[in-house]
Amino acid sequence: MGMGKTPGSSDDEGADAGFAEINITPLVDVMLVLLIIFMVTSSVITQQGPGGGAKAGLKVNLPKGGAADVTARTTDMSVAVLADGRFVLAGNVVAEEELKQAFDAAKSQNPDTVVIVQADEGVSHGTVVQVMEMAKKAGLAQLAIGVRDGT
Known part of the structure; x- marks a missing residue:
């Protein structure tokens, strides 16, 4: 039994056995979608539509x-x-x-x-x-x- 081989396997099968890699592509896709959602909602909050409103996202130091x-x-x-x-x-x-x-x-x-x-x-x-x-x-x-x- 050699290092890195599974028990009960022959020598040529052990060369193909290895650790599975973690696929991070779906994780990156989800993170990019979340980033876009946060960017869009933050711009909507700071630039409210016509009519403004009392909470229009302006930096005014009110008394x-x-x-x-x-x-x-x-x-x-x-x-x-x-x-x-x-x-x-x-x-x-x-x-x-x-x-x-x-x-x-x-x-x-x-x-x-x-x-x-x-x-x-x-x-x-x-x-x-x-x-x-x-x-x-x-x-x-x-x-x-x-x-x-x-x-």
Whole structure:
């Protein structure tokens, strides 16, 4: 009985006997599919569709508040004001004129649209009031301010 041979086998059969290799191709296929799924879902989370929403994946340092948070509906319009004063609507930086046009379009689609203003802590009060005044001039009277949970 030699090394590496199975018991009871002849010498020429032992040369063909060996360890079976592990096939990793199915494992790699599954891992690539999972990677693609994670990449697609993460891009969907950060770039939400038209209308945005209160949780549109923006990095805005909201001030703390004690009241209950406003729950966004699909008809609501979320406007973020970044620390440098730029306006973000549905994940895209927009100019003041484009924001006015978006308010007018929202008014024509649904007059009961709620405008949620999410302003960074460092934004001046005047900039927040400016956004709210643009919404009111467009005819959107329901306004809300987005804040972090105070706890």
